Amino acid sequence: MLTFELVTYRYAGAARPSLQDVSLVIGSGEVVGLVGASEAGKTTLCLVAAGLAPRTVRGTLKGRILIDGTDVAPLTIHELAGQVGIAFANPATQLSGVAGTVYEEVAFGPMNLGFSRSEVIDRTEAALGALKISDLAEREPALLSGGQQQLVAMSGLLALRPAHLVLDEPTAQLDPAGTRLVAEALARLALDGASILVAEQKTDLLASICDRVVALDAGRVALDGPAFEVLGDARLAELGVAAPASVRLRSLAGAAGPGPEALAHLDGALAMEATA
Amino acid sequence: MVSTALAITLGGIWGPALLTVGAVLLPAALAGIAGRLLRTALLLTLPIAISVLVINLFFYPAGREILFAIGPVRATSEGLAFALETLARIGAISGAITLFYLTTPAGDLVLDLERRGVSPRIAFVVLAAVQTVPALVERAVAITAAQRARGLDTEGSLWRRLRGVLPLAGPVLLGSITEVEERTMALEARGFTRPGRRTLLWHPPDSSRQAAARWLLVAAIPLALVARASGWLGWLG
């Protein structure tokens, strides 16, 4: 469980705080989606959740962040690393730069945390398999495409098997298949009891994996509720967030005014797509 | 390779030209990277080399024998000799450093340091230092490509190339700092700075012949110092 209590964060030198009085609970086994316009505070919330702000990124934090009920304030960044995993949007800076192959790159985290040799190998192979990149194992990470690098970075994170996971646009550069693999991997982690926070522009993805969605507006929580409610909320557009395709199609159809029979058919087709 | 580079750098007080050929160019040629080595080393040392040559040739204080004169400045043969000697040293040092960069993957170096008991934190600092140069180069190359795509002509003459690269120094450095910050965050989030031993899955290969060569080179340093101090082998330096 990851808890935010009235969290306010202001970057060093910034005039205004980037987060204001954010309170949020991400339960064990829960996937919470985070939406909002650019610069609404999504990345800041991710950095704060992973403990990188203010430990690595300078700024002032008010309020508390708790992991399973314990305040994280006294913990160092590497103590947190074993508990909270974070992925960023830019894959190039997430790769360690010390690994000559994809295999070494994915093994990097478990090696750092000092697991036994067999455990490191086990975790690495499972993580490569989960995102179907085992065939990239011997390739050099720096020579992969942006999307492939993103999968490698994600895989390196899965190998840590964190109980809490914070993802900042993890699928930004991924093709639809890669996006779906990431979604499946997250769903499995949640089943194992992980608490997951995902910031995304792709609301279709959130609709398929999230229990709950939180919308930020200028650093404050504007909407917070069950995924289908928040993603279907008309106020989403005002917050600069694109509705999922199904919601968008339904509201366009409603406005265009075909017969009730056609609308019922549309609803049926949308429902079937949602479960497909 | 690590020690080869260090030993050549330290031992390069005498016969540096001989060393450059024997200990830098020969292994580079064997590894099939002589061309890349020459290009990189030349690029690194060209500005220093030119200034060393000009300053010593014309302004060597003990210069007596005049080779030729341009207005009030006179080129002396002692100056030329000293300049060539210095250039040979610089060549040996930059060649050795370049050889090290081209042959030693950053990851292997860190693994090897750790295996020898260096703490991960220090290994991290070494890594950051080793990574800075290629990261800067890579970024400069990417931005130069983007500038060419926006009509800056950097192909052809050396001057055209410099015109493209010189104004980049500041922004590339700044941008790289931002990138290093982000990478540091990612490394920390993956537990790289955790105290205590990491699990190492493999070791870089280190044959007994490599180890022997390393010791031989290290032993050559005091030998070189003694030889130089005693004036023995004076004909080389």
Next chain:
Amino acid sequence: MPDLAMESVVHVYERGAVRALDGVSLRVLAGERVALVGQNGSGKTTLVRHLNGLLRPTSGRVSLDGRDTAPLRVAELARSVGLVFQDPDRQIFAGSVAAEVEFGPRNLGMRGAELRSAVDEALTAVGLSNEARTNPYDLGASRRKLLALASILAMRTPILVLDEPTTGQDERGVATVRGVIDAAHAEGRTVVAISHDMEFVAGSFDRVVVMSAGRIVGDGPPASVFAASSWEMLRSTYLEPPMAARVGERLGLGSTPTDGSLISALVRAG
């Protein structure tokens, strides 16, 4: 307005033996809007870098209006082809937004009123008019990406090439990119863009080119590339048709690649 053509282009990177392009032939007509789609690593970025000479074919030929581009420098090709990189931080270098946008057109010889209007127009198109004096690194990542787009727009090249222009953009940002493409199209410029966003592809492009493992495996208007008969080909390259096409197919309304085409088909059907 020039045509672009690639003939049997193969590209093998120096490090790594993979054939990033494995015999690509493609002709883009002046004024077309072409979307390039495909799995990560299928060669899309490698392909577009051949269009402005940043990469040269290992074998094969790239030509602009029938003329082989091999002897042309990148800086010369920049008059015809403007390429926006995927990662703005590999492109941006200047100390202010205005200086960044000025750089390209200045290199192309624009000065005075012409230069000012090119810069103003580009900044307005991406909504950064009020940030002319801002340092690019004080902008968020999504706005830096729009700045990179503006810096190419200002060059007023007849061909515009965009590498994943909508990633990291919120709804407004995506609408801005769509607006830029529409405006370029209205002026008769050619647009080639890489994207993973099938809704964006179906809505803003006349033609979709599908890549897989360095080859072109599909090519046609959205209505045919996203039609049910092409789904097998799409799925073999791990792509999915947009939601409107899938729903249209379920409702027996035929090929409806965009929201608009689905809704009108629905209304027609009653």
